[in-house]
Amino acid sequence: xxxxDTCVVRNRAICSGLNDGEIGALNTLGRxxxxxxxxPLIWEDDDSxxxxxxxxxxxxxxxxxxxxxxxxxGVAYPSDFIGRPFGQTSSASVVALTxxxxxxxxxxxxxxxxxxxxxxxxxxxxxTLAELDRTRSWMMLLGRKNASEKIATFLLEMxxxxxxxxxxxxxxxxxxxxxPFSRQQVADVLGLTIETVSRQFTKLKNDGVVELPxxxxxxxxxxxxxxxxxx
Amino acid sequence: xxxxDTCVVRNRAICSGLNDGEIGALNTLGRxxxxxxxxPLIWEDDDSxxxxxxxxxxxxxxxxxxxxxxxxxGVAYPSDFIGRPFGQTSSASVVALTxxxxxxxxxxxxxxxxxxxxxxxxxxxxxTLAELDRTRSWMMLLGRKNASEKIATFLLEMxxxxxxxxxxxxxxxxxxxxxPFSRQQVADVLGLTIETVSRQFTKLKNDGVVELPxxxxxxxxxxxxxxxxxx
DNA sequence: AGTCGGCGTTGACGGATGTCAAAATACCAA
DNA sequence: TTGGTATTTTGACATCCGTCAACGCCGACT
Numbered sequence: 001x002x003x004x005d006t007c008v009v010r011n012r013a014i015c016s017g018l019n020d021g022e023i024g025a026l027n028t029l030g031r032x033x034x035x036x037x038x039x040p041l042i043w044e045d046d047d048s049x050x051x052x053x054x055x056x057x058x059x060x061x062x063x064x065x066x067x068x069x070x071x072x073x074g075v076a077y078p079s080d081f082i083g084r085p086f087g088q089t090s091s092a093s094v095v096a097l098t099x100x101x102x103x104x105x106x107x108x109x110x111x112x113x114x115x116x117x118x119x120x121x122x123x124x125x126x127x128t129l130a131e132l133d134r135t136r137s138w139m140m141l142l143g144r145k146n147a148s149e150k151i152a153t154f155l156l157e158m159x160x161x162x163x164x165x166x167x168x169x170x171x172x173x174x175x176x177x178x179x180p181f182s183r184q185q186v187a188d189v190l191g192l193t194i195e196t197v198s199r200q201f202t203k204l205k206n207d208g209v210v211e212l213p214x215x216x217x218x219x220x221x222x223x224x225x226x227x228x229x230x231x
Numbered sequence: 232x233x234x235x236d237t238c239v240v241r242n243r244a245i246c247s248g249l250n251d252g253e254i255g256a257l258n259t260l261g262r263x264x265x266x267x268x269x270x271p272l273i274w275e276d277d278d279s280x281x282x283x284x285x286x287x288x289x290x291x292x293x294x295x296x297x298x299x300x301x302x303x304x305g306v307a308y309p310s311d312f313i314g315r316p317f318g319q320t321s322s323a324s325v326v327a328l329t330x331x332x333x334x335x336x337x338x339x340x341x342x343x344x345x346x347x348x349x350x351x352x353x354x355x356x357x358x359t360l361a362e363l364d365r366t367r368s369w370m371m372l373l374g375r376k377n378a379s380e381k382i383a384t385f386l387l388e389m390x391x392x393x394x395x396x397x398x399x400x401x402x403x404x405x406x407x408x409x410x411p412f413s414r415q416q417v418a419d420v421l422g423l424t425i426e427t428v429s430r431q432f433t434k435l436k437n438d439g440v441v442e443l444p445x446x447x448x449x450x451x452x453x454x455x456x457x458x459x460x461x462x
Numbered sequence: 463a464g465t466c467g468g469c470g471t472t473g474a475c476g477g478a479t480g481t482c483a484a485a486a487t488a489c490c491a492a
Numbered sequence: 493t494t495g496g497t498a499t500t501t502t503g504a505c506a507t508c509c510g511t512c513a514a515c516g517c518c519g520a521c522t
Binding site: 064145190 | 292294295296297298300301302304305315316317318322323346349352353355356357359360361362363364366367368369370371373374375376421422462
């Protein structure tokens with residue numbers, strides 16, 4: 001039996017552009033792989049050897065300078081596609097933030113298969129265009145927003161992205177959620193230092209806008225205030 | 232006679248994925264349009280009504296906050312594709328920086344045509360993936376680089392992008408070029424203020440790294456220094 | 463040529479955020 | 493529970509860059 005038959009992201013990932021026969025063919029090329037939190041899957045500037053669909057978990061895409069500064073340039077959730085097809089090298093590293101399960105393909109196999117299946121390429125194109133939109137709006141945040149606007153925008157985005165994963169019908173943004181990021185990683189997403197992130201979180205807590213029961217859990221108490229802060 | 236026959240970007244734009252018959256069909260959907268410097272072509276958050284290929288000139292893609300802050304999130308050169316196919320709204324405004332000539336299509340027409348021509352969609356996918364790579368490396372700049380690193384990186388990128396336009400065989404980065412940006416626009420690309428940009432330019436000039444014969448012209452005198460500064 | 467207006471430069475100053483260091487807290491394993 | 497470690501928080505201080513204001517330059521137009 002094809003493992004695609006039981007895949008929870010079958011209807012949301014780029015595979016949804018394929019019929020049953022095509023899925024079967026693609027299935028022979030890919031394999032499931034578990035990645036534990038903190039483990040890298042793809043290295044920046046390495047030959048782009050593999051691509052993958054995220055089945056479960058959250059991964060970060062990062063770029064780094066030689067002197068060790070890091071910027072998180074993307075976050076991959078279940079059903080997202082990662083890796084760089086049709087190119088020699090990957091421009092970002094991919095590292096699991098939580099334990100994750102992915103469906104990996106060799107880049108060469110995937111490229112060949114995709115070129116023969118326009119439906120798959122179309123889904124990938126739609127996804128890539130959407131990711132580009134999202135990335136561009138993040139550039140606005142990085143270039144033009146101050147620390148408190150960055151934090152507010154970040155928390156609102158998290159409450160939306162982390163709610164989407166459920167299959168429930170349109171439940172809206174989550175009021176309470178668990179961040180897949182450490183404070184340092186939040187800083188790496190927002191182009192801030194860990195100290196600034198920490199101070200901003202403390203301020204939001206003191207102002208009664210959010211509650212922070214643990215290091216990773218967030219409860220949004222005053223969403224309108226957050227929206228106003230996000231700018 | 233099809234205007235595509237004489238199009239200077241015919242072999243570099245996404246149209247290069249089409250044969251002569253297909254080009255003829257696409258040609259009936261599109262029309263040439265001139266855009267004068269400063270004129271907008273697409274508005275942020277508007278219904279995405281048109282897409283286009285850039286034939287000549289340079290255009291900026293921008294996003295803005297309600298209170299008027301602006302971030303340039305992309306720059307389109309000849310042969311680049313602009314607009315948002317397969318989506319309802321565009322996430323960025325497009326405004327000409329120089330007088331420009333574009334080949335525009337209604338989004339609906341283009342979407343329909345693209346879905347029927349996988350070769351075109353493939354070219355668009357490759358272009359979108361490359362643009363996403365470029366955008367991500369720009370996020371690193373916005374989030375983690377300081378003013379002098381930003382300026383150095385910017386000038387090096389300009390010297391490469393502005394050299395590419397020629398048909399000459401691999402002439403390498405330009406030593407001397409004319410910026411399509413005002414100082415304010417450079418600031419909007421880099422997430423800085425016009426004053427900081429101006430001071431950094433002056434410093435580079437005083438240090439003998441560049442010469443600035445006019446407000447728009449740049450000559451790179453000490454490229455290795457610039458590369459070292461770019462981080 | 464003279465004048466006007468936009469753009470760019472320069473200076474003085476302040477504040478937001480980074481840096482460095484220490485303390486506190488949460489998490490984990492025994 | 494307890495101890496140990498990594499993470500986070502907090503504080504003091506430094507600095508880079510933004511803000512505000514004045515001035516200068518260059519091109520356009522009469």
